Amino acid sequence: MPIRPLPLLLLTASLLPATAAVTAVAAPAVLASTATAACEVVAPGALEVRMKPGAKALEPDASQGATKDLLQGREPTSVSRPGSTTVPTWVHVIAKGTSAADGALTDAQVRAQVKVLNDGFAGRAGKDAADTPFRFALEGVTRTVIPAWYDMLPGSTAEREAKTALRRGGTQTLNVYLFGLGGGLLGYAYFPQQGGSSKPWQDGVVVLNESIPGGTATNYDEGDTLPHEVGHWLGLYHTFQNGCSTANDRVSDTPAEGTPTTGCPVGKDTCSAPGLDPVENFMDYSYDDCMCAFTPGQAARRDAVWKAYRA
């Protein structure tokens, strides 16, 4: 990233309300189904995790240090009907210039990313995928050109400035930030907070712009980082959370998993508990063409978390 003189950056940032364009986009609340029959299975590849090769930072702990499970370890026994909750969604495109190479995504690219999100939550991405209560209606897109924000990291001053300036709505609104995210990260999110966060600006989901559908992030270019991070935003853990322990990820229909998955090693089985590792699950770290499903238990957990923390 080119380093610009500090006074210029401050000037640019201070002009945000005038320079950040907001584009209303028709809400694709209900999208036509283009489901693939099943996950496309690829041979196990080189060792990689959900971060890009050479990542210098780990995906932050979405729980922000919380020591108690969001649902106190309780597994919900019921779930709202599929498609019954529409989440207003804002997408914030942060670029370092006005060209495609600068991260200036088009409306079509944004819509394609939101479609992958809706397909994932509607069970349209895989043959055994659960439909969930959630659909995401794109309310608008903001566009901001501030080089200092382009590759900002979680916990940085830039993150606080950018999200404070751009965030729309409250706890029920999904804010998605697409930019050049540094550290080799593909994305990160924050869990909802009981009684509201002391840092409400943090709430939302960050996704590397290169990982959108058709992007340049090799093996992570089908847009599956967004459903993964929105899973966290609605209280899901990784499927490998707590390893092979009984509690694992607090969802009993995702088999226990001892380690994050790399590539797409179908048949991977790291725990003696029943079931193969859920390498096809959106909440693992597999390649995009490997992950395609949430489970009914994950749908029920998110529904309960939504009602308790966001609705």
Ligand SMILES: [Zn+2]
């Ligand atoms: Zn994650």
